[in-house]
Amino acid sequence: MHQDIAKVLKLIKQRIESLQTIYSQLEQEFGSEQAGERQVSLDLRQPSDSVNNPSQRTNGHGRQGRKDEIANFIKAHGPSTRGEILAGTDVPRGTIAYVLNDKERFKRLPDGKWANAD
Numbered sequence: 001m002h003q004d005i006a007k008v009l010k011l012i013k014q015r016i017e018s019l020q021t022i023y024s025q026l027e028q029e030f031g032s033e034q035a036g037e038r039q040v041s042l043d044l045r046q047p048s049d050s051v052n053n054p055s056q057r058t059n060g061h062g063r064q065g066r067k068d069e070i071a072n073f074i075k076a077h078g079p080s081t082r083g084e085i086l087a088g089t090d091v092p093r094g095t096i097a098y099v100l101n102d103k104e105r106f107k108r109l110p111d112g113k114w115a116n117a118d
Contacts, residue, residue: 014092021066021095066091067099071106071116079113 064072073089074080080088085096100106100114107117 014090017090018092018094066095067102067105070096070099074106074114074116079109079111079115081113085114 069089069091070085073085077084077088082093082096082100085091086093089096091099100108103117105117106114109115
């Protein structure tokens with residue numbers, strides 16, 4: 001596959017995941033107007049290890065939450081830049097920025113890298 005096509009497909013996949021996250025958050029916050037209808041979910045990602053490890057926190061789809069995913073990445077790889085987190089996870093860029101704003105879970109180091117707060 002041509003590199004440009006692969007990049008576009010990756011970007012589309014990230015956008016779909018972002019929209020799914022937003023949809024899920026809105027549905028949790030405000031409830032579903034169509035409670036009796038079956039909701040169809042388009043999930044292009046492979047199941048994460050957290051599906052088989054119930055000790056980890058998961059979202060409504062049985063997957064690890066984004067904050068936990070980034071915290072585990074930092075735990076495994078040490079303090080990391082946003083770019084390193086983006087390259088090492090399947091978390092969209094905007095979600096990484098949002099997640100790292102959680103001052104109770106993450107802290108920015110003087111060298112610009114991010115670490116777990118605990």
